[in-house]
Amino acid sequence: MKALPYDDPRSFMQQANVHCAYCNLTYDRTGDESEKLQIHNFLHFFPWHRWYLYFYERILGKLIDDPTFALPFWNWDNPDGMAIPAMLVRENSTLNDERRNQTHLPPTPADLLYSSTSKTDPNIIILTNLAEMYGEMVRNVSNVENFYGAKYVIGTAPDPGPGTV
Numbered sequence: 258m259k260a261l262p263y264d265d266p267r268s269f270m271q272q273a274n275v276h277c278a279y280c281n282l283t284y285d286r287t288g289d290e291s292e293k294l295q296i297h298n299f300l301h302f303f304p305w306h307r308w309y310l311y312f313y314e315r316i317l318g319k320l321i322d323d324p325t326f327a328l329p330f331w332n333w334d335n336p337d338g339m340a341i342p343a344m345l346v347r348e349n350s351t352l353n354d355e356r357r358n359q360t361h362l363p364p365t366p367a368d369l370l371y372s373s374t375s376k377t378d379p380n381i382i383i384l385t386n387l388a389e390m391y392g393e394m395v396r397n398v399s400n401v402e403n404f405y406g407a408k409y410v411i412g413t414a415p416d417p418g419p420g421t422v
Contacts, residue, residue: 258320267316276309276322287411295415299406303422309355334390402417 261268296302318326334337340363345352362415368375369386398404398421407418
């Protein structure tokens with residue numbers, strides 16, 4: 258992607274432009290400069306971002322001639338995937354950080370509610386993580402706006418409010 262000409266719609270810069278076009282208050286929504294568009298923290302963010310990643314993956318898959326290509330995904334809300342992925346802790350990886358707290362490395366599960374007083378028993382961490390995810394995705398959600406975020410209509414200020422997702 259980075260080797261493609263700037264004006265190629267598949268180029269890294271053009272894809273970055275698509276991503277940034279709908280955030281950072283780039284465009285006004287109504288012709289009024291005071292009503293700038295901000296995709297984050299409202300109802301359309303989650304579906305927009307999923308569509309964006311879908312097409313980003315399809316472009317990358319075409320460029321490398323692999324229709325099955327997908328970006329790595331950390332399934333941290335599933336007990337089998339709660340440990341930090343191996344690619345992030347390999348000694349020679351640029352993603353590894355030797356200053357990372359060693360007590361958080363696999364096989365210890367990532368603590369989604371980590372604090373200085375967090376429990377260290379892996380079974381307790383897993384149960385706490387599952388309870389947190391259930392609360393965020395199911396229990397605390399009574400309508401679409403609670404899950405996806407607030408409505409964003411003409412007259413609404415940017416960032417009207419995120420949902421649990």
